[in-house]
Amino acid sequence: MEYNLAAPCHFGLESVVKFELQRIGAKDINATDGRVTFCGDEQMIAKANIRLATAERVRIILLECYAESFSELIESLDEIPWEDYIGRDEAFQVKGSSLDSTLSSVPRLQATIKKSAVLRLCEKYGMTSCPETGAMHQIEFTIRKNAISVYLDTSGEGLHKRGYRRNSNAAPIKETLASGIIDLARIRKAGTVIDPFCGSGTILIESVFKVCNIAPGLNRRFAAERWGMFHPEIWQKEREAAKSEINKEADFKAFGFDNDPECVELTLQNSKIAGIINRVTVKNEDIKHFKQTDGVVITNPPYGERLLEIREAEKLYRVMGERFAADRDHPAFIISPHEEFEKFFGKKAIKKRKLYNGMMKCFLYMYY
Numbered sequence: 001m002e003y004n005l006a007a008p009c010h011f012g013l014e015s016v017v018k019f020e021l022q023r024i025g026a027k028d029i030n031a032t033d034g035r036v037t038f039c040g041d042e043q044m045i046a047k048a049n050i051r052l053a054t055a056e057r058v059r060i061i062l063l064e065c066y067a068e069s070f071s072e073l074i075e076s077l078d079e080i081p082w083e084d085y086i087g088r089d090e091a092f093q094v095k096g097s098s099l100d101s102t103l104s105s106v107p108r109l110q111a112t113i114k115k116s117a118v119l120r121l122c123e124k125y126g127m128t129s130c131p132e133t134g135a136m137h138q139i140e141f142t143i144r145k146n147a148i149s150v151y152l153d154t155s156g157e158g159l160h161k162r163g164y165r166r167n168s169n170a171a172p173i174k175e176t177l178a179s180g181i182i183d184l185a186r187i188r189k190a191g192t193v194i195d196p197f198c199g200s201g202t203i204l205i206e207s208v209f210k211v212c213n214i215a216p217g218l219n220r221r222f223a224a225e226r227w228g229m230f231h232p233e234i235w236q237k238e239r240e241a242a243k244s245e246i247n248k249e250a251d252f253k254a255f256g257f258d259n260d261p262e263c264v265e266l267t268l269q270n271s272k273i274a275g276i277i278n279r280v281t282v283k284n285e286d287i288k289h290f291k292q293t294d295g296v297v298i299t300n301p302p303y304g305e306r307l308l309e310i311r312e313a314e315k316l317y318r319v320m321g322e323r324f325a326a327d328r329d330h331p332a333f334i335i336s337p338h339e340e341f342e343k344f345f346g347k348k349a350i351k352k353r354k355l356y357n358g359m360m361k362c363f364l365y366m367y368y
């Protein structure tokens, strides 16, 4: 069976997610704001969950319609073949959000969608109520300017949860965003990545995953694997295929530095959990001693709002400007929400790309 699917992502990473989907053979790929839609069967759902490094989750699109009243919405919901997705005993819950729309009561929308599913399932399975004792199905909806999308989430925990980051320091970058930046820096082959503010090691670990072709979802489970409609052997096969494609021979190293010894320890621990400790070297060093001999710098320095005062962050950007060559031979990719980063760093970026870290507008300053 073919499904219409959607992979939500950080705003600014749509083209990167699109490229990942092309690489895994998805069909009818279409990128819009914060979301890439595509088509595929169960195998594609398994593959996308296991392999996508930059998307937030994989959802089945159940309905896309336009409604300004509950009766219009109910009429559209009646079209959803809920029994194709939810088994007789399986559980389901609804969550979502409404923005700039006539139908604005989220609790009422949740209840309406749940009721529509219950009525249809009771009729199809010949029951008077749904037992909901089986595997959970998370139904999600969004309403924006009266355009409604109803989804079934297949991922469970977000795809950024790779399983290696058991502990985190004060301000870790999201794994999916780190991976997207690594793609934008075109790190795909042999070489060296350096993060002079490595924190919990996310950028280093995601770089190794990318270059060694380690599927980020290899060591975790996904919600849809527990559903009666799907086949565990397909997911198993996809895991084995991904495992067999790991490039163990890649000539690649990742170097991290941080002035906080606890972060150095954290990076080592997380790299160990991720199974890539042999490729990571970490040192307790302040940025003022940093020197880039070769490799590519990818980093998210302290932001000001979250770790230091903005003035302190600006002082650090000046030090970075002194320590980074930031040229063709010493590329540097720096993510920061500071609109005037280049002024303090002392050099204009070749390219500046807008990216969202959650709700926070950031820029990837690209020097290469």
Ligand SMILES: C[S@@+](CC[C@H](N)C(=O)[O-])C[C@H]1O[C@@H](n2cnc3c(N)ncnc32)[C@H](O)[C@@H]1O
Pocket: 169, 171, 172, 173, 174, 196, 197, 198, 199, 200, 201, 202, 203, 257, 258, 259, 260, 263, 285, 286, 287, 288, 300, 301, 302, 303, 307, 316
């Ligand atoms: C925004 S965090 C980096 C988070 C990291 N990307 C992650 O995912 O965990 C910034 C890091 O810079 C470190 N740091 C702050 N000032 C520093 C300095 N002067 N030299 C080196 N590291 C510094 C902090 O200890 C912190 O771990």
